[in-house]
Amino acid sequence: MIEWLKRVSLFDNLNDEQLENIVKIAHRRTFPAGTVLFHEKDLGLTFYVVLAGSIKLFTRSTSGEEKVLSVVNAGESFGELSLLDGRPRSASAQTLESTSVLELSSQAFMELLQSHFDITRGILSELCRRLRQTNEQVNDLTFLDGRTRVLKNLITMANRNGKRDGQTISMHMALNYDELAQLAGVSKAVLSDVLRELENRGVLQFGINEYRLNLAKLRG
Known part of the structure; x- marks a missing residue:
């Protein structure tokens, strides 16, 4: 399982001992295609790392129109924001195909961040990357x-x-x-x-x- 986690950009700066600590608090699950892991506005209690397959993150307008925001593939993670700021989910998540994930609960994940600064720093770096990506998407929609x-x-x-x-x-x-x-x-x-x-x-x-x-x- 550690070899899987080494592929996750969020954990780039972690050594084997630190990754082992993540494995200890994670649970592996597999979902069929079309499974909704959570809905927009749900309380965020779980953070996910994708091991295999893919998941779309999307929102719906008041009229029911769907907008795909991004696709999360193997080696990527999602769901951290709600765990970190305590606010409801900003989007819904649904599997596009049979997908295996590691689930980390809110309490265990926060305790891990408090005791391992390298993990916290890696997450901050990843969140900054995603913010830059969002800014780029807004720019693309405006000018391209x-x-x-x-x-x-x-x-x-x-x-x-x-x-x-x-x-x-x-x-x-x-x-x-x-x-x-x-x-x-x-x-x-x-x-x-x-x-x-x-x-x-x-x-x-x-x-x-x-x-x-x-x-x-x-x-x-």
């Missing part, structure tokens, strides 16, 4: 056109979670078209037009729950 936002989202996901082989990056994709459009902040029609254009140019190739990005043709 729909085509550029779609392309930037695909490249970002490929860089974060893809596997590179020469000039090709393969990326597992559990999002459907509606969810991918929400993530990019565009309509489904705009998304379809952009993906069709990229596929025709040979920049993108689609398989079952995956896509491949050709960097050479992207730069061409």
